[in-house]
Amino acid sequence: MRKDSRLSRMLHVLLHMARHDGPMTSEHIARMLQTNPVVVRRTMAGLRDAGYVRSEKGHGGGWAIAADLEKVSLLDIHRAVGGPSLFAIGAEHENPACAVEAAVNEALEDALREAEALLVARLGAVSLAELARSFDARCVAGGWPHPGEGAQASGSIATSEQR
Amino acid sequence: MRKDSRLSRMLHVLLHMARHDGPMTSEHIARMLQTNPVVVRRTMAGLRDAGYVRSEKGHGGGWAIAADLEKVSLLDIHRAVGGPSLFAIGAEHENPACAVEAAVNEALEDALREAEALLVARLGAVSLAELARSFDARCVAGGWPHPGEGAQASGSIATSEQR
């Protein structure tokens, strides 16, 4: 099935927001993600409930960061969007009566647990701030057009805003 | 999303087949898995194509193991059933034009690659024969009714056949 892209999308948005002063509208964000404003609101509602972002209605409203990016990990965002299951495979029955099935499930779940622990550790070890910094480094190293630190005063993040 | 249980189911079936002399029908296997014979044939077709099992039509027909279980790993079975993606999360766009999105995707995919490598290594390290032996050990240790080694001459694997 199609993969859950909520974590990926929210990280994308948050990094843009970190480089943006003033709130960003759902409409604006939706264009960045190539989707619909309602999808944006739906997904970002989880981040708001967790206190990572704030939303304001009316003129000049929109979404803004509401937490210290040093203190929020990728894992936190994963959980804020619903913490969906990481794996696409698993056992059919939770508590099988068949001993063979139970043994198979345990073997598989052991392996999955280990991989999940690794993934959780990796995601939990990276803060949004670190991810933003590694983006900066990537720009310098890879020759991407680098969004200048001082060029955003009036809301312009032109270089990497679209898509 | 509902999880793909083909690997789990096929391991379940293969372990039963290893303790069973003579072919097992799709009907019989379907009862074990609590599903439909067509689902069984569809899924086991991949194992047959890979040479791990054999199927025979007509009276006395059905499915039988066709390979040395010491030489077939859990990973082999995973691949034989289509090797579906292990993860339920991922990025939305393959080749994003946005540098921020590209950086986010790379960070996530790095972590996923690592977890996948771990899982692949784990699944690749266990043979079906080892899994069967660990099932035996589990029976002895955990007080499960242990299917006796000599009690299956006429097709009886009564203790752990159903479910």
Next chain:
DNA sequence: AATCATGTAACATGATAAGTATCGTGAAAG
């Protein structure tokens, strides 16, 4: 010839993220 079992095709179901349309609510601007 009858029966059994697989092979295959075609279609239905279930679950879930994602996409869409619509209306309500509150805040700022004039």
Next chain:
DNA sequence: CTTTCACGATACTTATCATGTTACATGATT
């Protein structure tokens, strides 16, 4: 105070894919 803007919420549709189901053809055994 009316208009406009932007979020909030609900309801519904779409897309996807493993799984479930029905039906029929094919080949092997009796």
